[in-house]
Amino acid sequence: MNFDLLLILPETYQLLVIAGLFYMTLAGRRSIDAGRWTAAAAGLGLLVTIASLGGESLMFYGAYKIDGVSQFFKLIIAFGFFIASLNAVRQPTLAEPERPDYFLLLAMSAWGLMLLSSSVELITIYIALEISSYSLYALIPLRAQNRGAAEAAIKYILFGAVATAVSLYGLGFILAGQHTSYIAELAAKPWSFAQAPMAALGLILFLAGFFYKLALFPFHFWCPDVYDGSSNETAAYVATLPKLGAVVILVRLAAMLKPGLEITTALAVLGACSMTFGNLAALAQTDVKRILGFSSVAHAGYVMVGLTAATAKGLSAASFYIFVYVLMNLACFWVLCHLSGDGRNVKLDDLNGLHRRSPALAAILAVAAFSLVGLPPTAGFIGKFFLLTSAWNQGYNWLVIVATLNTAISIYYYLNLVRHAYTEDAAAAPIPMAASPAALAVGLVLAAAVLVVGVLPGPIFNYAAAAGATLLP
Amino acid sequence: MTEAGYPVLTALIFFPLVAALVLFFLRHDGLSRVFTLAASVVEVLLALPLLRSYKLGEAAFQFVENVPWMPDWGLSYHLGVDGISLFMVLLTILILPMCVLCSWTYIKFRAKEFHVCLLFMTSACIGVFCALDFILFYVFWEAMLVPMYLLIAVWGGPRRKYASLKFFLYTLAGSTLLLVAIIAFYKAGGTFDLTELMTRDYPFRFQFWAFLAMALAFAIKVPMFPFHTWLPAAHVEAPSAGSVILASVLIKMGAYGFLRFCMTLTPAAMVYFAPWMIALSIAGILYGGFISLGQSDVKKLIAYSSVAHMGFCTLGIFMFNLRGVEGALMVMLNHGIVTGAMFMMIGAIYERSHSREIADNMGLGKYLPAFIGFWGLFSLSSLGFPGLNSFVGEALVLIGTFGQSWFWGFLAIPGAMLGAAYMLRLLQKMTYGAPASPKGKGWSDLHVREWVYLAPLAILTIYIGLAPGLALKVIDPSVEKLLADMRTRATATSVTAEDQGPKAALAATLDMLLKSDGTNQ
Numbered sequence: 001m002n003f004d005l006l007l008i009l010p011e012t013y014q015l016l017v018i019a020g021l022f023y024m025t026l027a028g029r030r031s032i033d034a035g036r037w038t039a040a041a042a043g044l045g046l047l048v049t050i051a052s053l054g055g056e057s058l059m060f061y062g063a064y065k066i067d068g069v070s071q072f073f074k075l076i077i078a079f080g081f082f083i084a085s086l087n088a089v090r091q092p093t094l095a096e097p098e099r100p101d102y103f104l105l106l107a108m109s110a111w112g113l114m115l116l117s118s119s120v121e122l123i124t125i126y127i128a129l130e131i132s133s134y135s136l137y138a139l140i141p142l143r144a145q146n147r148g149a150a151e152a153a154i155k156y157i158l159f160g161a162v163a164t165a166v167s168l169y170g171l172g173f174i175l176a177g178q179h180t181s182y183i184a185e186l187a188a189k190p191w192s193f194a195q196a197p198m199a200a201l202g203l204i205l206f207l208a209g210f211f212y213k214l215a216l217f218p219f220h221f222w223c224p225d226v227y228d229g230s231s232n233e234t235a236a237y238v239a240t241l242p243k244l245g246a247v248v249i250l251v252r253l254a255a256m257l258k259p260g261l262e263i264t265t266a267l268a269v270l271g272a273c274s275m276t277f278g279n280l281a282a283l284a285q286t287d288v289k290r291i292l293g294f295s296s297v298a299h300a301g302y303v304m305v306g307l308t309a310a311t312a313k314g315l316s317a318a319s320f321y322i323f324v325y326v327l328m329n330l331a332c333f334w335v336l337c338h339l340s341g342d343g344r345n346v347k348l349d350d351l352n353g354l355h356r357r358s359p360a361l362a363a364i365l366a367v368a369a370f371s372l373v374g375l376p377p378t379a380g381f382i383g384k385f386f387l388l389t390s391a392w393n394q395g396y397n398w399l400v401i402v403a404t405l406n407t408a409i410s411i412y413y414y415l416n417l418v419r420h421a422y423t424e425d426a427a428a429a430p431i432p433m434a435a436s437p438a439a440l441a442v443g444l445v446l447a448a449a450v451l452v453v454g455v456l457p458g459p460i461f462n463y464a465a466a467a468g469a470t471l472l473p
Numbered sequence: 474m475t476e477a478g479y480p481v482l483t484a485l486i487f488f489p490l491v492a493a494l495v496l497f498f499l500r501h502d503g504l505s506r507v508f509t510l511a512a513s514v515v516e517v518l519l520a521l522p523l524l525r526s527y528k529l530g531e532a533a534f535q536f537v538e539n540v541p542w543m544p545d546w547g548l549s550y551h552l553g554v555d556g557i558s559l560f561m562v563l564l565t566i567l568i569l570p571m572c573v574l575c576s577w578t579y580i581k582f583r584a585k586e587f588h589v590c591l592l593f594m595t596s597a598c599i600g601v602f603c604a605l606d607f608i609l610f611y612v613f614w615e616a617m618l619v620p621m622y623l624l625i626a627v628w629g630g631p632r633r634k635y636a637s638l639k640f641f642l643y644t645l646a647g648s649t650l651l652l653v654a655i656i657a658f659y660k661a662g663g664t665f666d667l668t669e670l671m672t673r674d675y676p677f678r679f680q681f682w683a684f685l686a687m688a689l690a691f692a693i694k695v696p697m698f699p700f701h702t703w704l705p706a707a708h709v710e711a712p713s714a715g716s717v718i719l720a721s722v723l724i725k726m727g728a729y730g731f732l733r734f735c736m737t738l739t740p741a742a743m744v745y746f747a748p749w750m751i752a753l754s755i756a757g758i759l760y761g762g763f764i765s766l767g768q769s770d771v772k773k774l775i776a777y778s779s780v781a782h783m784g785f786c787t788l789g790i791f792m793f794n795l796r797g798v799e800g801a802l803m804v805m806l807n808h809g810i811v812t813g814a815m816f817m818m819i820g821a822i823y824e825r826s827h828s829r830e831i832a833d834n835m836g837l838g839k840y841l842p843a844f845i846g847f848w849g850l851f852s853l854s855s856l857g858f859p860g861l862n863s864f865v866g867e868a869l870v871l872i873g874t875f876g877q878s879w880f881w882g883f884l885a886i887p888g889a890m891l892g893a894a895y896m897l898r899l900l901q902k903m904t905y906g907a908p909a910s911p912k913g914k915g916w917s918d919l920h921v922r923e924w925v926y927l928a929p930l931a932i933l934t935i936y937i938g939l940a941p942g943l944a945l946k947v948i949d950p951s952v953e954k955l956l957a958d959m960r961t962r963a964t965a966t967s968v969t970a971e972d973q974g975p976k977a978a979l980a981a982t983l984d985m986l987l988k989s990d991g992t993n994q
Contacts, residue, residue, distance in 0.1 A: 355627075370619060375645070376612035385608065388652065389546065393660045404653050408646035415622075415641055423626045423634050458543060465545065 007057050007066045010049040010074045011118075014111040017041045021104040034100040035089035038107060042082040049078035053463070062182060063121035068467035069319070073117035073248045075463070076323050080241045081110040083330045086442065088233040090434065093343035095144045102142050106237060109135035113245040122171055122181040122206070125249060129167075129209060132245055133160055136238060143231040143343075152229025159212065159222040167209030173202025187255040193262050203256070203263055214246035215293075216300040217274035224285070224293030232340055235289055236333035239296055240326045247303055247322040251315050254307050255471055259395040264308050271304025272402045279409040288336055288346045291413055292329065295372060298410060299325050302387060305403050309391040316468030317386035320461050324371070324383035324453065331368040331446040335361050338443065341434035348416060353426025358433060360440045362421045367447040369414040371454070374407050379453035386461070481522045481536050482552040482603045485566065486596050488516055493592035502584040506577060509588040513570035516595070520566045527559060529946050532954035534605065534668065542606070547664045551605040556951030557732055558602040560806045560944065565598045565722045568813055571926040572714035575817040579713050579824060580628055587628055590620040591714060598722045602729065607655045607665040611648075614726070618645055621723065624715040625707055636703075636710035643703040647693035654686035658738065671737040671958070674965055677745075684742035687735055688750075694727030697750075697787060698757035701780045708776035709829075713820025716772070720779055720816055721809035728786045728805055732798070736790075736955060740963035747791045754791065755884045757784030762891025766898070771822075772829045774899060775815050778855065781888055782808045782863075788885060789870035793959065797873025798952045799945060803866030806944065807937060811854045811863055814930040818848055821923055825916045831902050836909025843919045845904050847927050854934050856896040857889055862937035 005012060017038070024034050053075065057066045085106060088094075094102055112132025119125040137157045143149035175181055177199030178189050193200050208219060215223040227235040257264045278298030285291045303325075306318030336346050339354070339361060355362035371380035384407070388400050435443075453460060492512035499505050527535060534553030542548040554562055572591055580587050597620070600613030618641060626637035655665070661679060662670045675683070693700040704724070708716050735743050761781030768774035782804060789801030819829065822844065826833050838845045854861035857868075867889060875882035919927070937944055 366619075373645075375619065376615045381612070381615070385652070385656075386546070389656050389659060392653075392656045400656070401650075401653055404649040408649045411642055411645050415638065419626065419634065419638065422623065423637070461543075 003059055004057060007052065007055040008059070008064075008118075009052045010045065010078060011111060011114045013045050013048045014107065014114055017045065018104065018107045018111060021100055021107055024100040025104055033089075034103045035085070035091070038103040039082070039086045039089050042078070042085045042107075046075075046078045046082045049075050058120075060124075062184075063124040064118050065120040066118060068463070068470045069248065069251060070118040072319060072463045072467045073244055074114050076326060077110055077113050077117065077241060077244055080244065080326050080330065081107070083334075083442075083446070084233075084237040084241065087236050087330070087334060087337055090337075090439075091231060091233045091343070092341065092434075093143045093146065093231045094233075095142075098142055102139065105135040105139045105142075108132075109139065109237075110241060113241055116245040117248040119249075120183045120252065122174065122183070122186075126168065126171060126209075129213070129245065129249075130164065132242065133164070133213075136242065139234055140226060140230045140238070142234070143229075146229075146231075148229040149231065150229075152226045155222050155229075156226050159219075163209050163212035163219060166205050167207075170202040170205025170208065173198050174206060175202075177202055183252055183255070189256075191256050191258070191261055191263060200261075200263055203253075204266060207250070207253070210246040210249050211270070211300075213242050214250075214300045214303070215243075215297050216270055216304070217277050217297060218270075220274065220278070220297040220300070223297055224281075224290040227289040227293040228287060228345065231343060232289070232333065232337045232345070235292075236330065236337060239292060239333065240329050243296070243300070244322055244326065247318060250303075250307055251319055251468075251471065254310055254315055254318075257307065257310050259308065259310050264310065267304050268308045268396045268399045271301040271308065272399055273301070274298065274304070275301030275403060275406040276409075279406050279413075282410070282413045285413070286348050288348060288351070288417065291348075291417070292332060295410070295414075296325075296329070298406065299372075301406075302384065302403055305391045305396075305399055306387045308396045308399060309394040310472070311390060311394060312465075312468040312472040313386075313390040314394065314468075315471055316461070316464040316466075317383075317390040319467055320457070320464040321383040321387050323460065323464070324379040324450075327446065327453065328368045328371040328378075328380055328450055331364055331443065331450060332372070334439075334443045334446060335365045335368070338435040338439050339431065339433055341432035344431070346431065348420050349424075349427065350431040351417060351420040352424035353430070354421035357426060357430065358435055358440075360444060361433075361435060364443045364447040365421055366418045367450050369417045371450045373411055373414045377451065377454045379450045379457070382454050382457045386457075480538050481519070482554065482562075482599075483538055484519050485516065485562070486552075486600050486603065488512070488519060489569075489592040489596040489599075492516075493589045493596075496585060496589055496592065499585060505585040505588050506573065509592065510570060510573045512592065513573055516566055516569060520563060523554070523559065523563060527554075527947070530950055532556070532950040537605075539605075542609075547659060547666070548608055549606050549666055550609060551666055551668070552603040552609075553605050553668075554603055556948045557802065557955070558729065559947055560802070561602045561722070561725055561729060561809075562599055564725075564806060564809045565595060565602070567929070568717060568721050568809075569595050571813070571817065571930070572717055574922055574926040575717065575820050576712065576714045577922060579820050583627065587624070587712075587714075590624050591718075593620040594624070594718055598718070598726075601726055605667045607658065607667055607670070607734075609665075610667075611652060611655055614648065614651075615645070617723070621715070621719070624718075625711045628712040628715070629710040631710075632706070633710045636706040639703045640707040643693055643700070647700070648690040650686040651690040654683045657683060667733075667737075674962060675739070677741050680739040680742035681745070684735055684739040684746060687730065687739070688746070691727040691730035691735070692753075694730065695724055695783050695787060696727065696780065698753045698760055698780070698784070701757065701761075704780060705773055705776040708779070708816075709770065709772050713817055713823075716776075716816040716820075717813045720775075721813035724779065724783060725805045725809060728783065728790065728801060731787065731790050732801070732955065736959050740959040743791075743959070744793070744963050747793070750791045751788060751881055754784045754788040755881065755888070757781065758788065758885055758888030759891070762888050762895065765895040766891065768895075769831055770829050771831055771834065771899065771903075772816070772819050774831075774895060775812060775819065778892070778895065779808070779812055781892060782812070782855075784888065785867055785870050785885070788881075789866075789873055792870075792873040792877045793956060794873050794876055795949075795952060795956060796869050796876060798956065799948055800866050800869025800871075800873055802948050802952070803869055803937075803941065803944065804863070805866075807854070807862040807866045807934075810930050810933050810937075811851050814847070814851045814927060814934075815855065817926060818844070818851070821919070826910060831899065831906075834910055835902050835906030836904070837911060838904035839909065840911040840916060841918045843924075847919070847931060848903065849900060850931055850934060852896045852900040854938065856893045860935075860938050862934045862941075864938060865941040 115128035141153035282294035371378035597617035604610035
């Protein structure tokens, strides 16, 4: 077994962060604020992850793989964790004694996702998935004085437990049918119902666990409720990073998903249902977090477009799109968290007159919303463009057309965010804001990143492209 | 690229963006007006090489710039102008300082943001007319929606929320399928580069669907008859400058799209669908005319008259002969000048009367002679009075139409008569109507500022009306090449498409069109 600590530096570093936070939860001393400490550590972690880009190795008896895919996703996870923890530093609904625990769970979940992006063996994948999920189960109810949060947590656990059970059940079928749990060996086996009925059924069941993470139709029911119930800052994390874990596994498994297979068609159909349902349901919402919840259901569907293409370009497009998704959602949630000074949920009407109260927040929101629509010249457009282009003429043209028609549906509710911010007048007693100049600056950097990635996607896309090429040469 | 020593088109696209960024850091409203005006004058100066170094008689693209953007995906930053786009670029640039001037007192709050939107708008519009890469075109095409939406939604009239939402939903929904068509062309042709895509032949079935997807986006933008309902709403609610850009530049993009993309990429489908498109154009001409007759709101009247004028434009395009397409391009240019000017004048009178109702703006002739002088000039031009610019375009379109088919020609004629009816009715009421609105209210006649932005447009109106030769010299080579290419490729495709689709109708239409084309030139 070749073991090199330098190659697994990001996850080792993250483990050290967790150890540090664990110590803080034990020590009664509160001289250091856990939030600021985590944010600073996460910033350093981002640099560590950047430094470890480009490693190549297979470790732990072939169960753990360092390659382009894993390092690309670890980079996004480190970036997302940095922004999410920075966002969570000022959290009005988090009770003071729980602060170290909160950040411990946050770091633990991100660590699980990092492990997930390197796992290439089904049981390792399963364990990594559980590490990241269990931390989230405990994270969601941490919203002081709020019964909704407890309800959300119970929904999340129940749904999660069922999805995990189904997933484990499927894992059993796969093992029984194909006699191996290594993805590299599984990829060489047949996956059609005719040739391997048990394994094909098992794979679909196994994927259910990831569909649940991704909030893909019909595993999406928890999504708007959990966003709604959990605190704004927690929702910002739950809405972004766990999707990365789901997508990285789907990207790894995509080597088995040849176009025309029943499983691939099932993915395409689920993708189409997911985007259509998500967009239609979002039209009727008035709570901004619920809108974003249904929007993430729709975006899970868009990612399927790239996966069903089953080409290197398709996989890199899907990887790139999930990065863009994380970026624009973090920008959007950044606005919500800083708009809601006392931590309450933001309704559409609370956005009224935002362009007068805080032009910077309004501008960030507008950029993020137009990017979510997929309007050029934002990152959302170029991401969608890569997805659609890679999938055209790969056997699922109808899915591409459904995706574009869905863009047309989704304009309305995203535009609604901008419309409330720019054209409505502020209410007499507007929601109290807590946006410091530093917070605005970070938000503007996020918005600028959305625009820059949209115009010059090259540098980041090349990483995604290299990742795709390693999986499907 | 090197004709002027600097990349002219890139400079034209990016200078307004840079100016907008600088403007963002200015504090004072008055200062932001002066700054934007100065920037727009610089922009006009930057455009001078287009006039000076444009080679007449050449059909190819000029001022070409081509830099790889995402080579793996076939994307490039490819710009260029030819006879079809040159005037639209110039018009966009010329309109900018006038928009700043006509908003000088009209826009009373958040002037800085307003001018930022204007500048963004200008650079996106120039980009649309210059882009020779399909995705680059799409980027500019969509990017233009956001500033326009904000112009209507923030600075618009009382129903601005409704109008801006309708504008945005309509135009964006229409262009989503355009993206699918673009991607399909990439897979069929192997590149997004328009100059290369133009040289390939596509099977008829492919053209059929690609044309439908593109035509939906372009028809909504034009707007052609059943898709026009966003236009009056947007025009009425938009601030003066917004209406001007909408009328002069934005709706021309639809017609430009038909010429640049449909005609070169899907010629056979274009021919196949021509009868339907002609019918819609004539419906638009007549419908726009009749609805204009019944309006009591000046701005609405002009908005519906735009539907009619753009009907002439698309009618000319689908005639597929030199006169028709030439005429369509002249209608685009002249409608931009005249209707732009009329919207500015409506803004000017609105600042005096605070109403756009005809009844509140009557009998101005005695009190505001200079205003009515200009208004009369533009009204007469708009109804197609010989010797003024709009006549040139309409006459050419009608010549083209009659050359093709007497039937279509006679159907379009009432549209021209309706134009005279509604414009003269409006002009008569505004000039002589009683009771005279300005009586005893002390309205001033045109200020120097208003003279400054109306006079150039008036000069152009008369100049193009009397001497359209120069404009036609710019347009003709490109149009001739466009039509020649189209004819050869439409025939080529129809032969290979013999075994599929509605071939009989196609062949018949083609025969009819090509025969009459040959005899009429």
